[in-house]
Amino acid sequence: MRAPGLALAAAVVLAAEGAALLVFAVIELAGLGAGDAASLPTALALIVLTLIGAAALIAFAIGTRTGRSWARSGGVVFQVLAVALALASLTLQPISWLFTVAVGLPGLLGFVLLIASARREGEQRAAE
Numbered sequence: 001m002r003a004p005g006l007a008l009a010a011a012v013v014l015a016a017e018g019a020a021l022l023v024f025a026v027i028e029l030a031g032l033g034a035g036d037a038a039s040l041p042t043a044l045a046l047i048v049l050t051l052i053g054a055a056a057l058i059a060f061a062i063g064t065r066t067g068r069s070w071a072r073s074g075g076v077v078f079q080v081l082a083v084a085l086a087l088a089s090l091t092l093q094p095i096s097w098l099f100t101v102a103v104g105l106p107g108l109l110g111f112v113l114l115i116a117s118a119r120r121e122g123e124q125r126a127a128e
């Protein structure tokens with residue numbers, strides 16, 4: 001058995017983050033097409049890595065929903081990175097509160113949901 005509510009909520013957060021990265025990649029592609037890139041190879045690498053990250057988050061969302069531990073583990077890593085990025089953004093002046101909150105809160109929420117889902121699933125397995 002799995003924790004359907006918690007797993008679904010965690011999967012939704014992961015999928016939303018994946019969708020946000022896809023949007024970011026499209027924006028970067030538009031900027032590349034407009035000639036805004038200082039270095040074409042660097043811009044292409046950033047876009048490709050962003051797309052890989054988005055694909056990973058979407059795969060983790062699907063895996064989390066189906067109760068796969070590898071997906072929760074990967075999702076936790078991404079959430080820790082998101083929270084670290086949000087905290088690191090506090091060192092830049094002026095502080096971009098919108099970025100900090102938009103990256104940090106979903107990261108923290110996703111982390112809590114993934115850990116809670118794993119704990120609940122472990123409790124259910126122990127009870128069987």
